[in-house]
Each structure stands twice: as C-alpha cells, then as structure tokens.
Amino acid sequence: MAIRLRGASIGYGDVPILRDADLTVQRGEAVAVLGSNGSGKTTLVRGVLGLASVLSGVVEVLGHPVGHRGERGRVGYVPQRHTVSGAVPATVREVVGVGRLARLGLFGRPRAADRAAVIDAVAAVGLTDRLKDPVAALSGGQQRRVLVARALAAEPDLLIMDEPMAGVDTASQETLARVLAAVSAGGTTLVVVTHEIGALSGVLTRAVVADHGSIAYDGPLAGALPFSTDGHHHRDDQPMPGGPGPGLDQVHLARSPHRAAGGR
Numbered sequence: 098m099a100i101r102l103r104g105a106s107i108g109y110g111d112v113p114i115l116r117d118a119d120l121t122v123q124r125g126e127a128v129a130v131l132g133s134n135g136s137g138k139t140t141l142v143r144g145v146l147g148l149a150s151v152l153s154g155v156v157e158v159l160g161h162p163v164g165h166r167g168e169r170g171r172v173g174y175v176p177q178r179h180t181v182s183g184a185v186p187a188t189v190r191e192v193v194g195v196g197r198l199a200r201l202g203l204f205g206r207p208r209a210a211d212r213a214a215v216i217d218a219v220a221a222v223g224l225t226d227r228l229k230d231p232v233a234a235l236s237g238g239q240q241r242r243v244l245v246a247r248a249l250a251a252e253p254d255l256l257i258m259d260e261p262m263a264g265v266d267t268a269s270q271e272t273l274a275r276v277l278a279a280v281s282a283g284g285t286t287l288v289v290v291t292h293e294i295g296a297l298s299g300v301l302t303r304a305v306v307a308d309h310g311s312i313a314y315d316g317p318l319a320g321a322l323p324f325s326t327d328g329h330h331h332r333d334d335q336p337m338p339g340g341p342g343p344g345l346d347q348v349h350l351a352r353s354p355h356r357a358a359g360g361r
C-alpha cells in the first residue's frame with residue numbers, strides 16, 4: 098500500500114485543516130487530488146510527506162508510519178509554485194543531482210549508475226541540451242521540469258507533485274504528461290495535486306476531491322472532472338448549498354456549465 102489514512106486529522110500547530118480523513122492509495126495508482134483553493138489539498142500531501150502534523154488518526158506511507166526512515170529516498174516531491182532559486186548558481190545537472198543524493202544516504206558516493214540516473218531524469222523532461230546551463234537561465238516552465246527531474250532522479254516508489262503544471266507552457270505540459278505516463282507505467286505511484294487536469298487526463302485515473310477539510314469525492318477521475326476543469330473556485334466563506342453530505346452533487350467546487358444536470 099502506498100498511502101493509508103485512517104481517521105487522520107492533519108494541520109499546523111494544533112489546528113486541524115484536514116479532518117478525520119480516510120484514504121487508501123494502492124501501489125501503482127495514479128491519483129489526482131482536486132479541490133478549490135484552501136480546501137486542504139496541499140495539507141493532505143504535506144501530511145503524507147511528514148511536513149504537516151498528524152494531529153490524530155493514522156497516516157502510513159509505503160507501509161510505514163509517516164516519518165519512518167524506511168521511506169527515505171523512496172518518496173519524491175515536487176513542491177507547489179517553486180521555481181529553482183536563482184540565488185545559487187547551480188546547473189541543471191547539479192540541481193537534479195541533489196535529487197539523487199536522497200537515494201545515496203549520508204555518506205554514499207555517486208557511482209556510474211547514479212550519474213546515469215541524473216542524465217536519464219534530465220533527458221526524460223527534455224532538457225538534455227541544457228544540462229550544463231545555470232537553472233536561473235531557464236524559463237519558469239523549464240525550471241518546473243528541472244524540479245520534476247530532481248524528483249525522478251531518486252527513482253521514487255511514490256511521486257507526489259503539487260501543481261506541476263502551474264505556469265508551464267503547453268509544450269512543457271505535454272512533455273510532463275508523457276514523462277508521468279512513463280513513470281506510472283514503470284510502477285511508480287503518482288499523487289498529483291492539480292487544478293489543470295488537461296494534459297494529465299490520460300495519466301491520472303482516480304480523483305480525490307478535498308472540500309472544506311474533508312474528502313468529498315473519491316472515485317474515477319471522469320466522475321470528478323466537471324469540478325476541476327473550468328477553473329472556477331468558490332470562496333472559502335460560502336455556505337454549502339444543499340447542506341453537508343458526501344454526495345458528489347454537493348461538492349460545490351464549481352458551478353460548472355459542464356456539470357451534467359442531475360448527474361451524480
């Protein structure tokens with residue numbers, strides 16, 4: 098099992114953001130995490146990564162309680178919004194090489210296989226010709242691809258990405274979608290927080306929709322698509338129309354024109 102949440106509340110300090118969540122992701126699945134701004138998507142994945150506090154319940158990753166040493170180097174993460182800092186003059190190869198370090202352990206020295214993994218990861222995101230360039234010289238979309246390559250270089254069993262397509266041009270989105278399809282076909286579990294399912298619709302098969310700190314939908318991606326593709330996000334302070342409840346009809350992430358009338 099890649100991820101298991103049982104009655105998990107995850108938050109910051111002692112304030113829960115995601116409350117009493119149950120979720121199981123099997124190895125090899127490719128899951129989209131959807132939901133409006135502030136619904137708790139990032140908090141969910143940060144809890145799985147050990148970056149937000151598990152306040153109650155159980156969070157297990159790759160068969161271990163979150164934070165266990167056994168996960169080290171086996172979980173890759175592409176964080177939200179970040180591009181690579183321009184403050185440190187590092188080349189594409191160096192930044193991606195850092196991703197491989199997680200795999201080596203503290204005192205491991207890179208071997209030929211490690212160097213090859215770095216080269217392969219850069220090739221996968223289509224940046225071989227930029228290998229020796231400073232990342233600061235790349236476009237925002239290319240820098241996102243560098244961060245994806247950094248995560249891929251560790252050959253993770255579980256790859257978690259937060260808005261990998263944000264600020265990425267169409268050509269780079271298609272490249273990324275092909276990369277993720279190949280990674281998924283290789284057996285890596287994918288969890289992708291996204292507002293833009295577009296290019297990833299052929300890759301991700303299951304959707305988990307967060308809403309006001311709960312998981313409001315968990316099922317086939319197609320069932321959740323009307324709620325994610327129109328770019329409409331409700332404000333946090335709006336009341337729940339139709340009252341509380343887990344039904345998909347009550348997931349008011351979007352008053353979407355695409356939404357099938359009466360569809361459930």
Ligand SMILES: Nc1ncnc2c1ncn2[C@@H]1O[C@H](COP(=O)(O)OP(=O)(O)OP(=O)(O)O)[C@@H](O)[C@H]1O
Nearest residue numbers: 109114132133134135136137138139140141177307
């Ligand atoms: N480090 C933090 N400390 C305290 N509260 C936080 C922190 N990060 C997020 N929150 C709060 O948690 C709530 C959910 O945020 P989260 O980032 O999980 O939402 P999201 O669904 O990923 O939204 P978005 O689509 O805008 O990224 C928000 O109300 C936010 O203010």
